[in-house]
Amino acid sequence: MKRALVVQLTRFGDLVQTKRLILTLTRRGFEVHLCVDRSLKDLAEIIYPDCVVHALIAHGTGVNDNGISSTFTVNYKIFQVLENINFDQIYNLNFSSMNYALSSLFDSKKVVGHKMINGQTVKDPWFDLAFRFATERRSNINIVDYWAALSPEMIPASDVNPVAIPGNGGIGVVMAGRESRRSLPFDVFAPLILAARSANKNKKIFLLGGSSEKKAGEKLLSKLPPSIIKDTVNLIGKTDWKELVESVSNLDLLMTPDTGTMHLAAHLGTPVLGFFLSSAWCSETGPYGKGHTVIQADFDCSPCVESQPCYNDLKCLGPFNNSNLARFIVTRKAEHLPHGLSVFESECDFLGTNYVLKAGQDIGSKRRDRIRQFIGCHLGILDLGEHGPFPELAEKFYKEKDWVTGSRLVC
Incomplete structure (x- = not known):
């Protein structure tokens, strides 16, 4: 059997977004091996049950409770395992030092993506x-x-993720991603959640996220009426990967900035209502597949570069704080959409997922x-x-x- 190795050593969302490549290789008859950071091993095995998953320590120190680092030992063993497998092709997707080191284990003619040739990095x-x-x-x-x-x-792009359909399990809310400028503050987010709940027959609300978002979740709850709080389940920091997948798969809607959980929802066919601002732009990293909606901040400085400071006082956040946005979420009428925002819906075309304007402007x-x-x-x-x-x-x-x-x- 032909074997292919896919090296995806970045984060949660990137792992999910590797799906079209992995499914393509599987359909081409490859046994697909997937190399990931060990923090994502369990998730990788859930999302890609037909893949052979190999876990490196690509992020963090690898220090155990006794203060001893296991990074070298763990990675050396994985490198040995991979080197001894006769891969026909290696798809090396990232340009980190770890990726380049791993690529050097193989014949460079077999490596696609980023690789080392005679000590030089090559794309x-x-x-x-x-x-x-x-x-x-x-x-x-x-x-x-x-x-x-x-x-x-x-x-085909349409074969990657299911068409998004409400699951009748309530509304999920993700507070933040890795980049704070891409996320909505709790006091801006709260009225939008209430509007979506009103439009979705007052379904239960589920707060989702990692342990680092616990305080943000508590602040969000403080902005919700008591009658809504009793119908809100706070799962922030309380789910493992399996539980997160189960929670997201049953939702009617996931409200989120550009996050890994957003891409997980698309993978599962759960409709996404995404809020994109700052450095996030839907044509680059929007939820993949048909049936998702993105509310995109559109200014002359959009999208920015997240590693550089904002010199415009984050003006792209302003329209999300306009009370008319909540009206738009309830009515979906273009006249209620605040200036500075555009609404796109995801479709599949000849190339992949594309976003089609539904309200606002798309110059x-x-x-x-x-x-x-x-x-x-x-x-x-x-x-x-x-x-x-x-x-x-x-x-x-x-x-x-x-x-x-x-x-x-x-x-």
């Missing part, structure tokens, strides 16, 4: 090109499709559609004769080395 031509697409983040593709396109014969839609067609032709999904030529895009995104090596479409 796959597709990754190199995709980094250039990222200079136009409003027109960028979903990261699920970015990783999946490393493999030929990608499965970049034509540019985004054109770039998607360009990428589709580059990947051989669309016919260049029908959709091309793309002289202005080829001139911008292709470099001389692409013309020399042939790693580009003919324009």
